[in-house]
Amino acid sequence: MTRTFTLRVPATSANIGPGFDVVGLSLSLHLTLTVVQPDPVPNAPYVPTILRYTGEGAAEVPLDAYKNLTTRVALYLLRCHGIRLLPSGLTIDVHNEIPFGRGLGSSGAAVIAGVLLGNELGKLNLPRERLLDFALMVERHPDNVTAALVGGFVGSYLRELDSAATEAASVPLSEVLPEYPPDAGEDWGLNPPVPPLGIGHFVRFAWSESIKAVAIIPRFELSTATAREVLPTSYSRKDLVFNLQRLAVLTTALGQSPPDPELIYEAMKDRIHQPYRKALIPGLPEVTSSITPSTHPGLLGICLSGAGPTILALATHGFEAIAEDARTIFKEKGVEIDWKLLTVVGGCSVE
Ligand SMILES: Nc1ncnc2c1ncn2[C@@H]1O[C@H](COP(=O)(O)OP(=O)(O)OP(=O)(O)O)[C@@H](O)[C@H]1O
Ligand SMILES: N[C@@H](CCO)C(=O)O
Structure with missing residues (x-):
């Protein structure tokens, strides 16, 4: 059959x-x-x-x-x-x-x-x-x-x-x-x-249902291989500790209800890959530093998604303002974007 x-x-x-x-x-x-x-x-x-x-x-x-x-x-x-x-x-x-x-x-x-x-x-x-x-x-x-x-x-x-x-x-x-x-x-x-x-x-962490993801997607492709080539092969102890401290907090902070923007915004900062990738993504440092919980109520944290060039903003509300302001900043750098409001979903399925 x-x-x-x-x-x-x-x-x-x-x-x-x-x-x-x-x-x-x-x-x-x-x-x-x-x-x-x-x-x-x-x-x-x-x-x-x-x-x-x-x-x-x-x-x-x-x-x-x-x-x-x-x-x-x-x-x-x-x-x-x-x-x-x-x-x-x-x-x-x-x-x-x-x-x-x-x-x-x-x-x-x-x-x-x-x-x-x-x-x-x-x-x-x-x-x-x-x-x-x-x-x-x-x-x-x-x-x-x-x-x-x-x-x-x-x-x-x-x-x-x-x-x-x-x-x-x-x-x-x-x-x-x-x-x-x-x-x-x-x-x-x-x-x-x-x-x-x-x-x-692997292990699954808790995830607060109130958190959604704004994917701000530049209209150009960046292969993961290219975005990995720009990374150094060793890091300072200071930068490693910076990331470890934040990651330890982040894995629990994103599961708490209500999520705490003060804690999460700082916990989503990185010194291991994003600083090295900014040359490949015009507008990356400007978007991640100027869109904050105080300028954009509802924002929890903002980072590069994977190897980029998409920017991921985690937020509970205020999604459109976050995305449209990112669009304006990217436009000043000559980059057009599309954006999507996404939710966290279950894994793969076979039916
Ligand atoms: N559905 C698919 N079918 C076949 N090939 C695919 C498919 N999706 C992606 N690919 C291949 O993978 C490449 C993109 O992979 P790459 O690792 O560079 O980026 P990405 O997976 O989209 O980003 P990231 O790994 O940073 O999340 C595409 O150019 C294509 O060759
Ligand atoms: N961790 C990987 C994700 C890319 O898919 C990187 O940042 O290169």
């Missing part, structure tokens, strides 16, 4: 100021895949996957299943379980609300969609902790993928692995997700690098 299922994965905002590569928040924009898997027909010729795509990124996303990030991740999961190809005759309709390369976790969502897809197609029944291991072999910082997987306000760390496991988890991405032609030989896909067990660990 033909099988139809739907995968839904939320957008995420990583870091939330001081929690670089540590915390993530799932937000109310979704990547949705509707998958139709026909019954296998014995001895019938292999029918390649049909991938259709609407919404954000539709003009640029590859529709070849061997080039598209989601289907490549699904294939990786299948290959690790002895299945060399996507099932014959598969149709996948994707609708995407998450803008690409803006700091809202589009690649993390695509990777989580891929592990869910592989898990369903291969009937693997892997627990979410194991799905996270596979996702981490592709997207190597845990903040976005963990929040997209489990939902809410999430903190995560990567376990210290022994030397063999470290080596296994450090294989180049090109070996995890090799690009290869659809007519690759019979021996293609054997021995993929299987992830070590239990790479990522």
